[in-house]
Each structure stands twice: as C-alpha cells, then as structure tokens.
Amino acid sequence: MKFWRTPLDADKIKVPHGETYVIKERCKGCGFCVEFCPKRALRLSDEFNIKGYHPPEMIGKDECVNCGLCEMICPEFAIYCLEEEEVQVEG
Amino acid sequence: MITKEHPMTPLLRMDRIPHIWCPTCGIGTAVSCFAAALKQNEIPLEKVAIVSGIGCTGRVAGYMKVDSFHTTHGRAIPFATGLKLARPEMKIVVFSGDGDLFAIGGNHFIHAARRNMDLTVICVNNFIYGMTGGQLAPTTPLSAKSTTSPYGNYEHPFNLPHLAASCGATYVARWTALHIRRLTNSMSEALNKKGFSFIEVIAPCSTVYARRNRLGSGLDLMKFYHDNCEIKNGANPEEADIGFQSKIIVGKFVDKEKPSFIDNMHVGLKRALGDKYIPYGGDDGAK
Numbered sequence: 001m002k003f004w005r006t007p008l009d010a011d012k013i014k015v016p017h018g019e020t021y022v023i024k025e026r027c028k029g030c031g032f033c034v035e036f037c038p039k040r041a042l043r044l045s046d047e048f049n050i051k052g053y054h055p056p057e058m059i060g061k062d063e064c065v066n067c068g069l070c071e072m073i074c075p076e077f078a079i080y081c082l083e084e085e086e087v088q089v090e091g
Numbered sequence: 092m093i094t095k096e097h098p099m100t101p102l103l104r105m106d107r108i109p110h111i112w113c114p115t116c117g118i119g120t121a122v123s124c125f126a127a128a129l130k131q132n133e134i135p136l137e138k139v140a141i142v143s144g145i146g147c148t149g150r151v152a153g154y155m156k157v158d159s160f161h162t163t164h165g166r167a168i169p170f171a172t173g174l175k176l177a178r179p180e181m182k183i184v185v186f187s188g189d190g191d192l193f194a195i196g197g198n199h200f201i202h203a204a205r206r207n208m209d210l211t212v213i214c215v216n217n218f219i220y221g222m223t224g225g226q227l228a229p230t231t232p233l234s235a236k237s238t239t240s241p242y243g244n245y246e247h248p249f250n251l252p253h254l255a256a257s258c259g260a261t262y263v264a265r266w267t268a269l270h271i272r273r274l275t276n277s278m279s280e281a282l283n284k285k286g287f288s289f290i291e292v293i294a295p296c297s298t299v300y301a302r303r304n305r306l307g308s309g310l311d312l313m314k315f316y317h318d319n320c321e322i323k324n325g326a327n328p329e330e331a332d333i334g335f336q337s338k339i340i341v342g343k344f345v346d347k348e349k350p351s352f353i354d355n356m357h358v359g360l361k362r363a364l365g366d367k368y369i370p371y372g373g374d375d376g377a378k
C-alpha cells in the first residue's frame with residue numbers, strides 16, 4: 001500500500017485486505033467493477049467466458065482493500081470479495 | 092472462513108440467474124443494493140414481499156428469493172396495497188420501472204402517496220420503455236430521442252421526487268445506480284419508515300435509451316452520473332428537474348412523520364365501532 005504521506009500511526013494501523021472472486025460465467029463484461037474500484041485493482045482479462053465477455057481479474061495481489069464496492073455495483077452478482085488475513089502496513 | 096459462494100445467494104433465486112437484463116443495464120445494481128439493505132437490516136425474508144409490474148424492472152420480483160408477485164401492467168401498487176392490508180405485519184415493497192409506475196400506473200401512485208399507504212416504492216427510472224422497444228415514457232427528458240420521438244421529445248417529463256412529495260409521501264429520495272452506498276442506506280431507511288416511502292433510482296438503459304441517444308454504453312452513463320450528480324440532501328424536490336444529459340440533483344429530499352393509512356384506518360374504525368373494532372393483524376400492523 002502506498003501513501004503520499006506516511007501516517008504517523010502507520011506502524012499501528014492495519015489496512016483491511018481482501019480477495020475478490022469472480023464467477024466468470026455470470027459476468028457480462030460491463031466494466032462497472034473495473035471502472036469504479038477505488039484501488040483500481042481490477043482489469044478486464046483477455047480470456048472469454050462462455051457468453052463471449054471478458055470477465056475481470058485482479059491486477060495485483062495486495063491492492064484490494066475489501067471495500068465491497070465491486071460486489072455491490074455488479075449488476076450480475078458475478079463478483080464478491082472476502083476479507084483475507086489482515087496485512088501489516090509497512091511505513 | 093472462505094465460502095466460495097456469492098454472499099447474495101440466499102437472497103436471490105439462483106436458478107433464474109443469469110437474469111435477462113442487458114450488459115451494462117443498471118437494474119441489477121439496484122437489486123444488489125436492495126439485497127444489501129435487506130441483509131443490513133436482518134429482516135427475516137418471510138416478512139418481505141416484492142411486487143412488480145411489467146417491464147424490464149418488472150422482472151425484479153422474479154429474481155428475489157422472497158414472496159414476490161409479478162402483476163399486470165401498472166397495477167403493482169394496488170396489488171401491494173391489498174397485500175399490506177391483508178398482511179399488515181409484512182414489509183411490502185413495490186419495485187418497478189418509470190413507465191409502469193408513472194404512466195400506466197400513475198393514478199395508483201398518486202393515490203397511494205396521498206393516503207400515505209404503508210408501502211416502500213422503488214422506481215428504477217431509465218427515462219424510457221425498455222422492454223417494449225424504447226417508446227417515450229413520462230420521464231423521458233426534453234429533447235431526448237425514443238422510438239416514438241425520433242426527432243426529440245417535446246413533452247415535459249415528470250419530476251418524480253416532486254410528484255411523490257407533493258402527493259404526500261413521507262420519505263422521498265433519489266439516487267443513481269452509481270450511488271450504491273447511499274442508495275442502500277436510503278432503502279434501509281425506507282424499509283423502516285412508516286407510511287409511503289419512495290426512492291427513485293436513476294439507472295442506465297444501455298440498449299434503448301443510451302443507444303437511441305448515442306450516449307455510449309451503460310458504463311458511459313455511469314461515468315456521466317459520476318461527473319454530473321450533485322448531492323443535495325434536503326433540497327426542495329421541485330428544483331430537482333432532470334433535463335437531457337443535464338446535472339442531476341440527488342439526495343434525500345423528504346423524511347417526515349405523518350399518520351399512515353393504517354394508523355388512520357385504526358383510529359377511524361375505532362371511532363365508528365368502539366370496542367367492537369378488532370384491528371386486523373394487530374395494532375402494530377403498520378411497519
């Protein structure tokens with residue numbers, strides 16, 4: 001996680017870390033999750049699902065903060081996130 | 092614990108998913124927010140019923156795993172009114188589109204709001220008739236194109252929050268499919284509100300509205316909401332008119348207390364019948 005200014009309590013604060021799961025066959029490639037993820041942690045993948053859409057994939061492993069936006073904004077109920085073990089912030 | 096299942100699975104009829112809505116249509120997002128609101132409130136699912144009319148949004152009732160009714164065109168509100176009076180302990184939600192609720196069912200809407208009927212009405216407004224082929228709706232903004240206004244609309248549209256508020260609704264809010272958190276909170280508030288609550292959800296219709304008007308996809312409309320919505324809680328809904336691709340004022344406009352239809356019915360019948368009156372479904376009938 002990058003900060004433009006390191007918070008004073010960075011050594012004490014834990015940033016939630018999430019893992020997103022995509023139900024690929026359900027996705028219609030609308031891009032809502034990709035566009036509005038506050039961490040820009042997703043992108044549309046190159047692979048095709050059975051309907052011919054490109055389901056999203058995670059860009060980096062550690063970017064997702066488990067905010068739940070992608071899960072709520074997805075009109076297809078095709079993506080959700082779960083909290084992974086909390087990661088310690090390195091200042 | 093990691094469950095490899097979508098957390099909304101218990102609230103949806105998964106055997107009917109994937110749903111029929113087009114890619115980048117916003118109705119699914121409104122449903123997702125509604126499911127989140129139900130979850131947030133831990134409302135037992137057997138205590139909720141959803142009533143929809145006809146249209147793309149009219150399909151919502153069929154996808155939620157609660158008692159749900161798909162009624163005839165425009166008649167969701169009268170059906171829901173009967174349901175509420177027969178089962179006053181239940182939360183009755185009308186989930187339908189702008190054409191269904193305000194054209195075909197317009198009169199039902201104004202009278203349910205006038206009576207302060209104990210209902211939550213969620214209207215997905217995409218400015219057009221989607222399912223029937225993109226005809227002009229009573230919400231189509233001035234100059235927008237539809238199949239029945241190919242040179243641009245010249246009719247004034249309804250301002251839905253203003254209509255609801257002036258008819259007597261006790262809770263009125265407008266959000267877009269982009270405002271997922273605020274929309275979910277409003278849905279929670281509306282579910283817990285006595286009387287007539289109304290939420291307008293502006294949502295993209297990619298296939299007809301966006302295409303007819305050359306606005307790109309539903310994603311482009313979501314980006315448009317991102318750049319052009321102004322949150323004004325408590326604003327006078329009269330000033331929340333929507334023009335073609337103009338700024339959209341969103342927020343919670345009305346949240347007030349007023350005896351609901353069921354409250355008034357109990358008072359009125361008690362006055363007339365005295366001790367002989369036994370409230371149907373108990374005193375706490377209203378939500």
Ligand code: SF4
Nearest residue numbers: 037064065067068070
């Ligand atoms: S949970 Fe939030 S941060 Fe993680 S991928 Fe989804 S939108 Fe992005």
Ligand code: SF4
Nearest residue numbers: 027028030031033074
């Ligand atoms: S929001 Fe849902 S349907 Fe749209 S691209 Fe993301 S996962 Fe696919």
Ligand code: SF4
Nearest residue numbers: 113116147221296297
């Ligand atoms: S026609 Fe429009 S409103 Fe209907 S499902 Fe398609 S995009 Fe959604």
